[in-house]
Amino acid sequence: MEIFALFDCIISPACLISQAAGGLKIGMLLFLVASGLTLVFGVLGVINFAHGALYMLGAYFSWQLMSITGHFGLSVILGALGVGIFGILFERILISRVYNAELLVQILLCYSVILILDDLVMIIWGDEFLSGLGVPELFQVPPLFIFDAIIPPFHLAIVAMSFIVGIILWFIMTKTRFGRLARAAAVNPNMLEALGVNINLLRAGVFMLGSFLAGLGGALAASVGSVVSGMGNSIIIESFIVTVIGGMGSISGAFLASLIIGMARSFGAVAMPLFTDGLMFMIMVLVLILRPEGLMGKKK
Amino acid sequence: MSFLHKDNFHRDAFLGLIVWLVLIVFYHIFPDPGIHDIIQKVFILGLFAMSLNILIGYLGLIAFGHAAFFASGAYTLGLFLQSDYVLSLGGLSIPIAMILAVLISSILAALIGVICIRLNDIYFSFLTLAFQMLIYSIILALVSITGGDQGLMGGFPKPPFLGIDLGRPFDFYAFTIFISVITIVLLRQIIESPFGYGLRMIRDNSERPAALGFNSQKHKLIAFIIAGSIAGLAGSLQALLDVGAYPEWAFWSKSAEPLFMILLGGMQSFLGPLMGALIFELLNDFVTANTRYYGLVLGLVILCFVLGLKKGLLDWILFKFNRK
Numbered sequence: 033m034e035i036f037a038l039f040d041c042i043i044s045p046a047c048l049i050s051q052a053a054g055g056l057k058i059g060m061l062l063f064l065v066a067s068g069l070t071l072v073f074g075v076l077g078v079i080n081f082a083h084g085a086l087y088m089l090g091a092y093f094s095w096q097l098m099s100i101t102g103h104f105g106l107s108v109i110l111g112a113l114g115v116g117i118f119g120i121l122f123e124r125i126l127i128s129r130v131y132n133a134e135l136l137v138q139i140l141l142c143y144s145v146i147l148i149l150d151d152l153v154m155i156i157w158g159d160e161f162l163s164g165l166g167v168p169e170l171f172q173v174p175p176l177f178i179f180d181a182i183i184p185p186f187h188l189a190i191v192a193m194s195f196i197v198g199i200i201l202w203f204i205m206t207k208t209r210f211g212r213l214a215r216a217a218a219v220n221p222n223m224l225e226a227l228g229v230n231i232n233l234l235r236a237g238v239f240m241l242g243s244f245l246a247g248l249g250g251a252l253a254a255s256v257g258s259v260v261s262g263m264g265n266s267i268i269i270e271s272f273i274v275t276v277i278g279g280m281g282s283i284s285g286a287f288l289a290s291l292i293i294g295m296a297r298s299f300g301a302v303a304m305p306l307f308t309d310g311l312m313f314m315i316m317v318l319v320l321i322l323r324p325e326g327l328m329g330k331k332k
Numbered sequence: 333m334s335f336l337h338k339d340n341f342h343r344d345a346f347l348g349l350i351v352w353l354v355l356i357v358f359y360h361i362f363p364d365p366g367i368h369d370i371i372q373k374v375f376i377l378g379l380f381a382m383s384l385n386i387l388i389g390y391l392g393l394i395a396f397g398h399a400a401f402f403a404s405g406a407y408t409l410g411l412f413l414q415s416d417y418v419l420s421l422g423g424l425s426i427p428i429a430m431i432l433a434v435l436i437s438s439i440l441a442a443l444i445g446v447i448c449i450r451l452n453d454i455y456f457s458f459l460t461l462a463f464q465m466l467i468y469s470i471i472l473a474l475v476s477i478t479g480g481d482q483g484l485m486g487g488f489p490k491p492p493f494l495g496i497d498l499g500r501p502f503d504f505y506a507f508t509i510f511i512s513v514i515t516i517v518l519l520r521q522i523i524e525s526p527f528g529y530g531l532r533m534i535r536d537n538s539e540r541p542a543a544l545g546f547n548s549q550k551h552k553l554i555a556f557i558i559a560g561s562i563a564g565l566a567g568s569l570q571a572l573l574d575v576g577a578y579p580e581w582a583f584w585s586k587s588a589e590p591l592f593m594i595l596l597g598g599m600q601s602f603l604g605p606l607m608g609a610l611i612f613e614l615l616n617d618f619v620t621a622n623t624r625y626y627g628l629v630l631g632l633v634i635l636c637f638v639l640g641l642k643k644g645l646l647d648w649i650l651f652k653f654n655r656k
Contacts, residue, residue, distance in 0.1 A: 135394050140595050141638045143588055147631030276458050310469030316462040321447055324455045
């Protein structure tokens with residue numbers, strides 16, 4: 033462990049700002065994915081283990097659209113929407129059968145979908161790494177220098193976009209009829225059904241929104257990194273960490289936890305490069321021991 | 333608290349001996365090394381899955397970090413057999429190294445278990461997962477000891493003991509099955525003992541144990557330690573087979589494997605997970621020989637079991653058999 037490296041970084045404005053900006057980018061991308069996971073859990077009560085596979089689909093869909101249209105924004109949005117539509121099918125055909133099943137059955141169902149999708153994308157797109165979408169032209173400008181810290185404008189755009197998505201999500205869940213119904217469905221789906229609400233439609237809608245968020249995260253990740261089968265298998269664990277730390281079902285908790293994990297990863301890489309992942313799991317273990325309901329979760 | 337159910341001990345031990353002898357005869361009738369490899373792997377993975385089923389099937393706790401103990405058994409055995417210091421003292425015999433592997437895994441299970449059993453449902457699953465991934469991260473970080481992401485390289489000696497040389501395929505086959513059968517017979521004793529019925533009571537009714545003045549937490553912890561020790565034993569056998577240990581054995585997807593086996597074979601019948609390991613290995617062998625897309629086939633098979641059969645194969649067979 034290199035505690036002095038961390039100390040040196042914190043007292044140098046350039047290092048501090050560039051690490052903080054890096055942490056913000058990691059955290060906000062993670063928030064996009066994890067907010068979908070926590071939303072689906074909060075409303076439907078299902079841990080969607082296949083959420084990472086949806087993230088991967090988002091990356092592949094937008095990569096494909098990019099190679100056809102060449103338009104970055106269109107590819108990202110349509111790719112994410114495609115994942116949303118896939119999510120509706122997934123929920124209607126498979127997930128809806130296991131709402132009342134045991135946890136083990138839900139986990140195994142989702143895991144089988146991960147295995148199937150990981151291989152399907154390999155059959156369709158091959159098992160080579162595909163190079164990402166690249167940074168759109170609008171952001172192909174020299175990086176910003178803040179106190180000598182190099183900050184790519186596109187990273188700032190990703191952070192801003194995640195912020196906006198977070199605010200829209202918050203607006204949908206608290207101010208719209210759909211959001212109020214979704215929150216009611218989390219508490220008492222039977223009562224909602226008795227009142228004449230089409231619960232199946234509502235559940236499909238929530239699942240679509242969750243899948244859309246996973247797809248959007250995957251599409252944006254594809255723009256800064258590469259696309260490969262199995263790329264969802266580490267993001268899903270990170271999303272679990274965020275969901276648990278923030279409080280399962282809490283979107284504001286997911287936001288806070290994403291920031292914590294983003295910063296832990298970014299500064300952890302300076303202090304203990306080999307143990308960055310370990311640091312995240314230590315935080316997760318500590319939260320589960322000290323406050324199992326999570327930072328912003330409600331006590332049962 | 334009693335762990336023994338003496339009634340059927342002699343019958344089970346006798347049956348175990350017969351199975352062992354039959355498989356030894358089988359070895360000589362079918363000399364194909366591929367088949368021997370499958371059988372010994374079925375027993376190693378079967379032990380792993382059966383140990384997890386103590387928690388899932390009998391206690392109703394979905395542990396999602398069980399590979400932590402498989403890996404701890406494998407790495408402990410490998411490190412003890414490989415250590416220059418131990419070798420300079422004359423080296424360890426394999427049975428001692430295996431006992432150490434099981435012991436260290438049980439201590440690890442006690443440390444992790446005492447914290448995890450305070451939580452229930454999904455929180456229990458997440459905490460076991462978090463601990464397992466923490467151990468995975470530690471294995472990756474301690475490059476100088478564990479070899480990091482390359483795994484425990486360089487092999488280790490397998491000194492003969494009591495005339496058994498595990499370097500010889502037949503000795504390894506007979507030894508692995510012998511150890512597995514003994515463990516399964518002992519596990520059967522535990523599962524059918526008053527202690528084992530205590531576990532089922534905790535699973536089926538959360539209030540009755542307390543009303544009876546029964547210490548649920550103590551039972552859960554002991555079950556967790558037993559499960560961890562047997563997983564460690566399975567890991568040590570796997571390390572002996574591969575003459576190494578790999579960090580993937582501590583990754584979360586390794587914990588999903590015994591879940592598949594439990595699903596495929598059945599969690600209600602004692603031998604269900606072992607049968608699941610057999611299906612899993614046969615499927616693995618057959619599919620990888622014919623296609624690269626193993627995950628696709630395995631995924632579809634699991635989907636059929638989850639949505640179609642709704643229970644493991646052995647559970648289903650016993651269910652049909654008992655109804656008639």
